[in-house]
Amino acid sequence: MTDITFDPASHYDRVTAAWLWLLGDELHYGAFERGDEELQAATRHLTDLLFAAVQVESDSRILDVGCGTGAPACHLATFGAHVVGITTSAAGVEAARARAAAAGMDSRVSFELRDGMDNGFPDGSFDRVWVMESSHLMPDRARLVAECARVLRPGGRVGLCDITLHRVLAFEEIRRLRQPLGLLRDVFGDARMEPLSVYRSLFEQAGLSTSSAISPTSPGRRSPAGVPTRSAIATR
Numbered sequence: 001m002t003d004i005t006f007d008p009a010s011h012y013d014r015v016t017a018a019w020l021w022l023l024g025d026e027l028h029y030g031a032f033e034r035g036d037e038e039l040q041a042a043t044r045h046l047t048d049l050l051f052a053a054v055q056v057e058s059d060s061r062i063l064d065v066g067c068g069t070g071a072p073a074c075h076l077a078t079f080g081a082h083v084v085g086i087t088t089s090a091a092g093v094e095a096a097r098a099r100a101a102a103a104g105m106d107s108r109v110s111f112e113l114r115d116g117m118d119n120g121f122p123d124g125s126f127d128r129v130w131v132m133e134s135s136h137l138m139p140d141r142a143r144l145v146a147e148c149a150r151v152l153r154p155g156g157r158v159g160l161c162d163i164t165l166h167r168v169l170a171f172e173e174i175r176r177l178r179q180p181l182g183l184l185r186d187v188f189g190d191a192r193m194e195p196l197s198v199y200r201s202l203f204e205q206a207g208l209s210t211s212s213a214i215s216p217t218s219p220g221r222r223s224p225a226g227v228p229t230r231s232a233i234a235t236r
C-alpha cells in the first residue's frame with residue numbers, strides 16, 4: 001500500500017511539477033477578459049489585477065504567503081518591490097530560488113520554508129501582504145489572517161485572492177459526491193473553500209478594514225459550488 005498524505009506541505013512537494021506542466025509558471029486561476037487568451041496570459045492578468053488592487057509601490061516590502069514556485073514574486077519584483085516568498089513546500093522553495101537566480105532577481109526576492117499560519121516575522125515588518133490562491137490550503141483561516149495583519153505596518157495592505165464558495169453544500173450532497181470530491185482531493189490536497197464574506201469578517205476581527213473586493217470571474221462562469229478567484233483587499 002502506498003503511504004500518501006494530503007497535507008499541503010507534502011502534497012505540494014508531490015504535485016508542483018504537474019501543476020507547472022498544466023498551468024505554466026503561475027499556479028493559480030486565470031482572469032480571462034476575452035475568453036480566448038492563452039492560459040499563461042490569463043494567470044498573469046489575475047496577478048496584475050491583484051497587484052493594482054493592493055497598490056504596490058516601488059521599494060514596497062511584500063510578504064508573499066504561499067509563493068508556489070516564485071513566479072508572481074519575481075513579477076512583483078520587476079516593479080521595484082522587495083519580496084519575501086514563503087511556502088511549506090520544500091520543492092516550492094527550491095524551484096523558486098532557482099527561478100530567481102536564473103532571472104538575476106535574487107537581490108530583490110528571497111524564499112523561505114515557513115507556515116503562513118505562524119510566519120515568525122516581526123510585527124509591522126511588511127508594507128504589503130500577498131496571499132494568492134493559497135488560503136484554501138490553510139486549515140486555520142483565522143490564524144492566517146491574524147498573522148497577515150500582525151506583520152503589516154500601519155497603512156499597509158493585504159491582498160487575498162482565492163477560489164471562494166458561493167453556497168454551503170448540504171451534508172446529503174457531500175455524501176452523494178463523495179467519490180468526485182475524493183478525486184479533487186488527489187489534485188488539490190486537503191483544501192477548503194470559504195465564502196468571501198468569511199474572509200471579510202476575519203479581516204475585520206483582525207483590526208483591518210476591508211476596502212474593496214474584486215471578482216474577475218463573471219457569475220455566469222462560476223461552477224455550481226465555487227466561484228473561481230475572488231479577492232478581498234484589507235487595509236491597516
Ligand SMILES: C[S@@+](CC[C@H](N)C(=O)[O-])C[C@H]1O[C@@H](n2cnc3c(N)ncnc32)[C@H](O)[C@@H]1O
Pocket residue numbers: 008009012025026027028065066067068069070071072086087088089092114115116117131132133134137138
Ligand atoms: C495553488 S499554489 C499558489 C502558488 C502561488 N501563490 C501562485 O499564485 O503561483 C498554493 C501554495 O500555497 C502553499 N501553501 C500551502 N499551505 C501553506 C501554508 N500553511 N503556509 C504557506 N504556504 C502554504 C503551497 O505550498 C503552494 O505554494
